[in-house]
Amino acid sequence: MNVHPVSGSPADLMSQLEPFAVNIPKQQVYERLIDAYRLWIDDCYVWRGENIGLYAQEDPYPEFVKFVKKARKHLPSWFKDEDEKAVLAMCRSHEWADINFAVEKQDINEHYGSTMMAMGLRMWTEKVTGKKLT
Template identity: 35%
Template sequence: MANECNTCKKTGIDLKKCSKCQTTLYCSRDCQKADWKSHKKSPPRGLDGPIYKPYTHLHERKWLHDRPEKDVYRLLIDCYRMRMADYVKFDGLAEAGSVQGGAADPEPSFRCFLQAVEAKPELLPPWWDDVKKEACVQLGRSGDDWSRLRCAVEKDEVVEHYGDTSFAMQLRLFGEQVFGNTPGTFGNGAQVIEGMMRMEAPSDLVWSRAHLGF
Protein backbone atom coordinates (compact mmCIF):
# COMPACT_ATOMS: atom_id res chain seq x y z
CA MET A 1 0.00 0.00 0.00
CA ALA A 2 1.44 3.39 -1.02
CA ASN A 3 2.36 5.87 1.67
CA GLU A 4 -0.11 8.63 0.97
CA CYS A 5 -2.14 11.15 2.90
CA ASN A 6 -5.47 9.60 3.80
CA THR A 7 -7.28 12.82 2.84
CA CYS A 8 -5.54 14.49 -0.12
CA LYS A 9 -3.71 11.34 -1.35
CA LYS A 10 -0.41 13.19 -1.77
CA THR A 11 2.70 11.02 -1.77
CA GLY A 12 6.41 11.69 -1.53
CA ILE A 13 6.00 14.12 1.36
CA ASP A 14 6.54 14.06 5.13
CA LEU A 15 3.60 12.08 6.51
CA LYS A 16 2.71 11.53 10.15
CA LYS A 17 0.66 8.78 11.76
CA CYS A 18 -2.43 9.39 13.82
CA SER A 19 -1.20 8.46 17.29
CA LYS A 20 -4.63 7.08 18.18
CA CYS A 21 -4.73 4.31 15.56
CA GLN A 22 -1.01 4.27 14.64
CA THR A 23 -1.82 3.50 11.01
CA THR A 24 -3.63 6.36 9.25
CA LEU A 25 -1.30 8.86 7.56
CA TYR A 26 -1.77 12.60 7.10
CA CYS A 27 0.35 15.33 5.54
CA SER A 28 -1.00 18.14 7.71
CA ARG A 29 -3.29 18.97 10.60
CA ASP A 30 -5.82 20.41 8.14
CA CYS A 31 -6.06 17.08 6.31
CA GLN A 32 -6.48 15.24 9.58
CA LYS A 33 -9.22 17.61 10.72
CA ALA A 34 -11.01 17.20 7.39
CA ASP A 35 -10.97 13.42 7.83
CA TRP A 36 -11.93 13.38 11.52
CA LYS A 37 -15.68 12.83 11.11
CA SER A 38 -15.10 9.58 9.26
CA HIS A 39 -11.87 8.55 10.96
CA LYS A 40 -13.33 8.75 14.48
CA LYS A 41 -15.77 6.03 13.43
CA SER A 42 -12.96 3.60 12.67
CA PRO A 43 -12.50 0.98 15.40
CA PRO A 44 -9.08 0.20 16.84
CA ARG A 45 -7.37 -2.77 15.26
CA GLY A 46 -8.70 -6.00 16.71
CA LEU A 47 -12.21 -4.68 17.40
CA ASP A 48 -15.37 -4.71 15.28
CA GLY A 49 -16.74 -1.33 16.36
CA PRO A 50 -15.42 2.04 17.51
CA ILE A 51 -16.17 3.87 20.72
CA TYR A 52 -15.88 7.64 20.66
CA LYS A 53 -14.32 9.26 23.74
CA PRO A 54 -13.33 6.11 25.65
CA TYR A 55 -12.20 8.04 28.75
CA THR A 56 -15.56 9.76 28.96
CA HIS A 57 -17.12 6.30 28.87
CA LEU A 58 -14.77 5.21 31.65
CA HIS A 59 -15.75 8.26 33.69
CA GLU A 60 -19.41 7.32 33.25
CA ARG A 61 -18.57 3.68 34.07
CA LYS A 62 -19.86 2.65 30.65
CA TRP A 63 -16.63 1.67 28.90
CA LEU A 64 -18.12 -1.67 27.81
CA HIS A 65 -21.45 -0.20 26.77
CA ASP A 66 -22.42 0.56 23.16
CA ARG A 67 -19.99 -1.99 21.77
CA PRO A 68 -20.54 -5.13 19.65
CA GLU A 69 -20.94 -8.21 21.83
CA LYS A 70 -17.75 -9.87 20.67
CA ASP A 71 -15.77 -6.71 21.42
CA VAL A 72 -17.05 -6.81 25.01
CA TYR A 73 -15.83 -10.41 25.32
CA ARG A 74 -12.43 -9.49 23.85
CA LEU A 75 -12.01 -6.56 26.23
CA LEU A 76 -12.99 -8.56 29.31
CA ILE A 77 -10.46 -11.23 28.35
CA ASP A 78 -7.75 -8.65 27.80
CA CYS A 79 -8.52 -6.75 31.00
CA TYR A 80 -8.09 -10.02 32.89
CA ARG A 81 -4.86 -10.91 31.08
CA MET A 82 -3.45 -7.40 31.50
CA ARG A 83 -4.15 -7.52 35.24
CA MET A 84 -2.55 -10.95 35.64
CA ALA A 85 0.58 -9.66 33.88
CA ASP A 86 0.62 -6.52 36.04
CA TYR A 87 0.48 -8.52 39.27
CA VAL A 88 3.80 -10.09 38.30
CA LYS A 89 5.38 -6.96 36.82
CA PHE A 90 4.54 -4.52 39.60
CA ASP A 91 3.85 -6.63 42.69
CA GLY A 92 6.15 -9.57 41.95
CA LEU A 93 3.35 -12.01 42.68
CA ALA A 94 1.66 -14.40 40.28
CA GLU A 95 -2.06 -14.82 40.84
CA ALA A 96 -3.02 -18.39 41.74
CA GLY A 97 -4.85 -19.99 38.84
CA SER A 98 -3.33 -17.71 36.20
CA VAL A 99 -0.95 -18.66 33.41
CA GLN A 100 1.74 -16.68 35.20
CA GLY A 101 1.08 -18.78 38.30
CA GLY A 102 1.66 -21.99 36.36
CA ALA A 103 -1.98 -22.98 35.85
CA ALA A 104 -2.54 -25.25 32.88
CA ASP A 105 -6.11 -23.97 32.59
CA PRO A 106 -6.77 -20.34 33.58
CA GLU A 107 -10.52 -20.59 32.90
CA PRO A 108 -11.53 -20.91 36.60
CA SER A 109 -9.44 -17.83 37.40
CA PHE A 110 -11.09 -15.93 34.54
CA ARG A 111 -14.53 -16.94 35.79
CA CYS A 112 -13.63 -15.43 39.18
CA PHE A 113 -12.67 -12.24 37.38
CA LEU A 114 -16.03 -12.18 35.59
CA GLN A 115 -17.81 -12.63 38.93
CA ALA A 116 -15.96 -9.56 40.22
CA VAL A 117 -17.12 -7.59 37.18
CA GLU A 118 -20.69 -8.79 37.66
CA ALA A 119 -20.55 -7.52 41.24
CA LYS A 120 -20.40 -4.04 39.64
CA PRO A 121 -23.38 -4.48 37.28
CA GLU A 122 -23.27 -0.88 36.03
CA LEU A 123 -19.99 -1.69 34.29
CA LEU A 124 -21.58 -4.31 32.05
CA PRO A 125 -23.88 -3.62 29.09
CA PRO A 126 -27.60 -4.20 29.72
CA TRP A 127 -27.67 -7.31 27.52
CA TRP A 128 -25.16 -9.23 29.67
CA ASP A 129 -26.53 -12.45 31.18
CA ASP A 130 -25.40 -16.01 31.91
CA VAL A 131 -25.64 -16.98 28.23
CA LYS A 132 -23.41 -14.07 27.19
CA LYS A 133 -21.03 -14.92 30.02
CA GLU A 134 -20.61 -18.44 28.66
CA ALA A 135 -20.04 -17.03 25.16
CA CYS A 136 -17.27 -14.86 26.62
CA VAL A 137 -15.67 -17.84 28.35
CA GLN A 138 -15.96 -19.87 25.15
CA LEU A 139 -14.07 -17.20 23.21
CA GLY A 140 -11.30 -17.32 25.79
CA ARG A 141 -11.27 -21.10 25.65
CA SER A 142 -11.17 -21.67 21.91
CA GLY A 143 -11.40 -18.36 20.07
CA ASP A 144 -8.86 -16.74 17.78
CA ASP A 145 -5.17 -16.88 18.67
CA TRP A 146 -5.14 -13.42 20.27
CA SER A 147 -8.06 -13.96 22.66
CA ARG A 148 -7.06 -17.33 24.10
CA LEU A 149 -6.83 -17.23 27.87
CA ARG A 150 -3.87 -19.59 27.81
CA CYS A 151 -1.80 -16.93 26.01
CA ALA A 152 -0.32 -14.36 28.39
CA VAL A 153 0.08 -10.79 27.15
CA GLU A 154 2.22 -7.80 28.08
CA LYS A 155 1.56 -4.07 27.70
CA ASP A 156 3.59 -3.71 24.50
CA GLU A 157 1.69 -6.57 22.89
CA VAL A 158 -1.64 -4.95 23.79
CA VAL A 159 -0.54 -1.64 22.28
CA GLU A 160 0.66 -3.36 19.11
CA HIS A 161 -2.48 -5.48 18.77
CA TYR A 162 -4.92 -2.58 19.07
CA GLY A 163 -2.71 0.03 17.42
CA ASP A 164 -3.48 2.46 20.23
CA THR A 165 -0.82 3.68 22.65
CA SER A 166 -3.42 4.28 25.37
CA PHE A 167 -5.19 0.94 25.23
CA ALA A 168 -3.27 -0.77 28.03
CA MET A 169 -4.10 2.23 30.23
CA GLN A 170 -7.78 1.87 29.39
CA LEU A 171 -7.71 -1.80 30.36
CA ARG A 172 -5.96 -0.97 33.64
CA LEU A 173 -8.42 1.80 34.46
CA PHE A 174 -11.37 -0.50 33.82
CA GLY A 175 -9.73 -3.09 36.08
CA GLU A 176 -9.46 -0.44 38.80
CA GLN A 177 -13.19 0.19 38.52
CA VAL A 178 -13.76 -3.53 39.05
CA PHE A 179 -11.38 -4.06 41.98
CA GLY A 180 -10.91 -0.56 43.40
CA ASN A 181 -7.14 -0.67 42.86
CA THR A 182 -4.41 -1.40 40.33
CA PRO A 183 -1.22 -3.44 40.76
CA GLY A 184 1.73 -1.22 41.53
CA THR A 185 1.36 2.53 41.94
CA PHE A 186 -0.41 4.40 39.16
CA GLY A 187 -1.96 7.14 41.26
CA ASN A 188 -5.64 7.95 41.38
CA GLY A 189 -7.43 6.41 38.41
CA ALA A 190 -10.24 8.96 38.55
CA GLN A 191 -7.70 11.77 38.18
CA VAL A 192 -6.08 10.02 35.24
CA ILE A 193 -9.47 9.66 33.56
CA GLU A 194 -10.29 13.34 34.15
CA GLY A 195 -6.99 14.38 32.60
CA MET A 196 -7.51 12.18 29.55
CA MET A 197 -11.08 13.43 29.17
CA ARG A 198 -9.70 16.93 28.59
CA MET A 199 -7.96 15.56 25.51
CA GLU A 200 -11.33 14.29 24.27
CA ALA A 201 -12.74 17.81 23.99
CA PRO A 202 -15.16 18.17 21.06
CA SER A 203 -12.90 20.62 19.23
CA ASP A 204 -11.29 19.03 16.17
CA LEU A 205 -8.27 21.23 16.76
CA VAL A 206 -7.79 19.88 20.28
CA TRP A 207 -8.15 16.33 18.96
CA SER A 208 -5.70 17.02 16.17
CA ARG A 209 -3.07 18.38 18.53
CA ALA A 210 -3.51 15.36 20.78
CA HIS A 211 -3.27 12.75 18.04
CA LEU A 212 -0.91 14.12 15.39
CA GLY A 213 2.61 15.37 15.83
CA PHE A 214 2.40 18.59 13.84
Protein backbone atom coordinates in the same frame (compact mmCIF):
# COMPACT_ATOMS: atom_id res chain seq x y z
CA MET B 1 -2.20 -6.50 13.25
CA ASN B 2 -4.12 -3.28 13.71
CA VAL B 3 -7.73 -4.43 13.79
CA HIS B 4 -9.24 -1.44 15.59
CA PRO B 5 -7.74 1.73 14.15
CA VAL B 6 -8.15 4.85 16.26
CA SER B 7 -7.64 8.39 15.07
CA GLY B 8 -5.89 10.87 17.27
CA SER B 9 -8.93 13.00 18.09
CA PRO B 10 -9.55 13.68 21.78
CA ALA B 11 -12.92 11.90 21.61
CA ASP B 12 -11.35 8.79 20.09
CA LEU B 13 -8.55 8.76 22.65
CA MET B 14 -11.01 9.18 25.53
CA SER B 15 -13.12 6.31 24.19
CA GLN B 16 -10.12 4.05 24.74
CA LEU B 17 -10.19 4.94 28.43
CA GLU B 18 -13.76 3.59 28.58
CA PRO B 19 -13.19 0.16 27.00
CA PHE B 20 -16.74 -1.10 27.65
CA ALA B 21 -18.92 1.67 26.26
CA VAL B 22 -22.48 0.57 25.49
CA ASN B 23 -22.10 0.97 21.71
CA ILE B 24 -19.38 -1.69 21.36
CA PRO B 25 -20.46 -4.95 19.65
CA LYS B 26 -20.77 -8.01 21.89
CA GLN B 27 -17.80 -9.86 20.41
CA GLN B 28 -15.55 -6.87 21.07
CA VAL B 29 -16.80 -6.65 24.66
CA TYR B 30 -16.02 -10.35 25.13
CA GLU B 31 -12.55 -9.87 23.64
CA ARG B 32 -11.81 -6.82 25.77
CA LEU B 33 -13.01 -8.59 28.92
CA ILE B 34 -10.61 -11.46 28.23
CA ASP B 35 -7.81 -9.02 27.41
CA ALA B 36 -8.46 -7.04 30.61
CA TYR B 37 -7.95 -10.24 32.60
CA ARG B 38 -4.83 -11.25 30.65
CA LEU B 39 -3.29 -7.79 31.12
CA TRP B 40 -4.23 -7.78 34.83
CA ILE B 41 -2.49 -11.11 35.39
CA ASP B 42 0.64 -9.85 33.63
CA ASP B 43 0.55 -6.59 35.58
CA CYS B 44 0.17 -8.46 38.88
CA TYR B 45 3.29 -10.43 38.02
CA VAL B 46 5.34 -7.46 36.81
CA TRP B 47 4.26 -4.79 39.32
CA ARG B 48 3.28 -6.78 42.41
CA GLY B 49 5.32 -9.96 42.10
CA GLU B 50 2.14 -12.07 42.25
CA ASN B 51 1.99 -15.37 40.42
CA ILE B 52 -1.59 -16.02 39.30
CA GLY B 53 -2.88 -18.43 36.67
CA LEU B 54 -0.31 -18.92 33.93
CA TYR B 55 2.34 -17.18 36.00
CA ALA B 56 1.81 -19.75 38.77
CA GLN B 57 1.86 -22.53 36.15
CA GLU B 58 -1.81 -23.19 36.90
CA ASP B 59 -4.91 -23.41 34.78
CA PRO B 60 -6.06 -19.77 34.40
CA TYR B 61 -9.72 -20.71 33.89
CA PRO B 62 -10.89 -20.84 37.55
CA GLU B 63 -9.44 -17.37 38.25
CA PHE B 64 -10.92 -16.03 35.02
CA VAL B 65 -14.38 -17.28 36.04
CA LYS B 66 -14.04 -15.36 39.33
CA PHE B 67 -12.88 -12.26 37.44
CA VAL B 68 -15.87 -12.39 35.08
CA LYS B 69 -18.28 -12.68 37.99
CA LYS B 70 -16.71 -9.63 39.68
CA ALA B 71 -16.76 -7.74 36.38
CA ARG B 72 -20.49 -8.18 35.70
CA LYS B 73 -21.54 -4.97 37.46
CA HIS B 74 -18.95 -2.99 35.48
CA LEU B 75 -20.02 -4.27 32.06
CA PRO B 76 -22.77 -2.88 29.80
CA SER B 77 -26.28 -3.51 31.13
CA TRP B 78 -27.06 -5.87 28.24
CA PHE B 79 -24.39 -8.35 29.50
CA LYS B 80 -26.45 -11.27 30.84
CA ASP B 81 -25.91 -14.92 31.84
CA GLU B 82 -25.79 -16.06 28.21
CA ASP B 83 -23.03 -13.51 27.54
CA GLU B 84 -21.08 -14.80 30.51
CA LYS B 85 -21.38 -18.32 29.11
CA ALA B 86 -20.27 -17.09 25.68
CA VAL B 87 -17.18 -15.30 27.00
CA LEU B 88 -16.25 -18.29 29.16
CA ALA B 89 -16.48 -20.52 26.09
CA MET B 90 -14.52 -18.05 23.96
CA CYS B 91 -11.68 -17.51 26.45
CA ARG B 92 -9.84 -20.71 25.47
CA SER B 93 -10.47 -20.79 21.75
CA HIS B 94 -10.27 -17.23 20.41
CA GLU B 95 -7.44 -16.60 17.96
CA TRP B 96 -6.28 -13.51 19.88
CA ALA B 97 -8.06 -13.30 23.24
CA ASP B 98 -7.10 -16.64 24.79
CA ILE B 99 -6.42 -16.87 28.54
CA ASN B 100 -3.88 -19.61 27.91
CA PHE B 101 -1.50 -17.04 26.40
CA ALA B 102 0.15 -14.14 28.20
CA VAL B 103 -0.20 -10.59 26.95
CA GLU B 104 1.67 -7.37 27.76
CA LYS B 105 0.82 -3.69 27.50
CA GLN B 106 2.47 -3.24 24.12
CA ASP B 107 0.62 -6.28 22.73
CA ILE B 108 -2.73 -4.78 23.77
CA ASN B 109 -1.95 -1.34 22.38
CA GLU B 110 -0.69 -2.79 19.10
CA HIS B 111 -3.68 -5.11 18.71
CA TYR B 112 -6.22 -2.34 19.28
CA GLY B 113 -4.22 0.29 17.41
CA SER B 114 -4.20 2.67 20.35
CA THR B 115 -1.59 3.72 22.87
CA MET B 116 -4.44 4.28 25.35
CA MET B 117 -6.18 0.89 25.33
CA ALA B 118 -3.96 -0.80 27.92
CA MET B 119 -4.41 2.19 30.23
CA GLY B 120 -8.19 2.03 29.78
CA LEU B 121 -8.28 -1.70 30.51
CA ARG B 122 -6.06 -1.20 33.56
CA MET B 123 -8.25 1.56 34.98
CA TRP B 124 -11.36 -0.54 34.42
CA THR B 125 -9.78 -3.64 35.97
CA GLU B 126 -8.78 -1.67 39.06
CA LYS B 127 -12.48 -0.88 39.54
CA VAL B 128 -13.38 -4.55 39.10
CA THR B 129 -10.74 -5.92 41.47
CA GLY B 130 -10.60 -3.02 43.91
CA LYS B 131 -6.80 -3.21 43.72
CA LYS B 132 -4.31 -0.66 42.44
CA LEU B 133 -1.25 -1.89 40.60
CA THR B 134 1.23 0.12 42.61
